[in-house]
Amino acid sequence: MLEPDAAFHLGPEFDNALNRMDFFRLFKALASNFDARYFALIEVGGDETRFDAHGGHSLHNLPDALLDAKGGFSRDEPLLAHVLVSSAARSFDATDVKSPLLEQGGAQSAVSVPLHTVTAKRFALILLCNRERPDHKELALISHEAALVFQRYFDVILSLDSITGLSDREIQIVRWTSEGKTSAEIAIILGLSEHTVNSYIAAILRKLQVVNRAQMVASALRSGMIN
Amino acid sequence: MTGQSAPTPPLILLVDDDPTEQLILKRKLQSVDGPKIDLEYVPDIGQAVERVSAGGIDLIFLDNRLIPNNDFRETAPLLRQAGFVGPIGIISSDISGAYFREFREFGVDFRMGKDEIDGNAISFIISEYTRDQLSETCAEDFL
Structure with missing residues (x-):
């Protein structure tokens, strides 16, 4: 059984997080807690034709081979496209969706979590999981934990912009x-x-x-x- | 032939009084996706200061407690006083001490548990601390 309160990313390091490196560690631990080897927190803007994995406040641990030549993703990537049309998290099975990210990442399933700040900036948290597609209960837990860590990221890092x-x-x-x-x-x-x-x-x-x-x-x- | 030489691999200096850590880190570096990364090792802060003074180090992993020194609050400033302006990361088997929150005041860029270090994390560190944070219009010749 999953025990979120005992998880590294919601423990003392959650309160101690001070810089982007600390948040990389928290998101990586969150991903690992749900059997996801890779995670990507990507800022999704308005009209761009692609999403930049290296720019702005994005954070990820994807190998370069999973990114396009400019270090990002096409707007058509289904895992990211999901957050442009929905405000609810969704899980995907590798056999049901044609996602280059999921396929090249060698994952069995993926989770796409829409996140937004109080200043109306939108982000997507993508997890590439080495396990069967998370069910609704787990998806709710992932969404909740992602929202907590992301809010902390906003408080410590993103809010500095304003x-x-x-x-x-x-x-x-x-x-x-x-x-x-x-x-x-x-x-x-x-x-x-x-x-x-x-x-x-x-x-x-x-x-x-x-x-x-x-x-x-x-x-x-x-x-x-x-x- | 293009006439362009291959970029120099990033050079990490590991400062740790336990030589086993060098073997462990070397193994982890082999699992890093992307270009090769070089590793040098010294067992104490005196040799670390000498090594950074010689130049060429891109990143330092500094063990929190180096016998006979105290923690990073004593050792990291010595590396800065030697003129090292690259990133310094404190590594330790236990980073839960409250004083770790003060790491930036002592010239440290990040802290990390030894069990958290893997190829994936090292790739992020290299990319994070070598990326250009400022646009071209903010280059120093615009001053």
Whole structure:
């Protein structure tokens, strides 16, 4: 019998999750709990002809062989197409649906869970399972657990896009950028990795609604965040 | 012939006082989908600092407790002070301690249980920490 409360992804690590890597671990554990070797959390936009597995806030553990040449999926992929027409989770049997993802992933069944944020962004969580198609009870459990982890992902990561103020660390990074320092130099000064500095810069750009470092510094100066 | 040389494989430095971990990680790296990944091993933080100072390391897996040092709060900053700006991941058999939540304050990028590391997770780490997060218009020559 499945015991969701004892699961890794709903245990202490759920509350401790702080960055994308932590959420990769939680979604991977959720997938594994339902005998799914692969998972993909994909942002599904409005008019695109394909879905990008590497862009934005998507997370997955699919091998490159399961993605198209640009690192994504066709809009026709049935597992993803499902979330464009339904708000309820659905399971698929490999023998009943013509899904390249399911077939190339060598899975027996798949689950497609539509998810959305309070800011109206839509996502799909796909699980490729090495087992028979989950029944309704299990599907309800998967949907519930996916919604819990996804809400936490929103609280910790996705909601940062709609927060306007800068944190102390972000202001520090704008200040050093205004002094002409590169990301690598700021990383050395602050004892961080270059990846972390660039993560902060990407978040600042979104918050200030600007597209490059010069605009970022100009915007921060105008608003008095730095002087 | 295209004249283009093959890209250099990512180089991971494992810092762990238990040499067995090197064998385990080497085996896991063989199961990674995609391009080859190289692994180097050192057993203590002193040698790790020397190795990163020499350059060429793309990612560090740092064992949380390296005898005789304390936990990552003591060791990770030493790697940063040596000028390493690549990603550092703390690995441990138990990451439940409350102090793990402070990892970013000590220059660490992520933490992970040793039992969670597999080919799949390593592929994600490589892709996550080598991807360009900023668009071309945010390149540094736009400053």
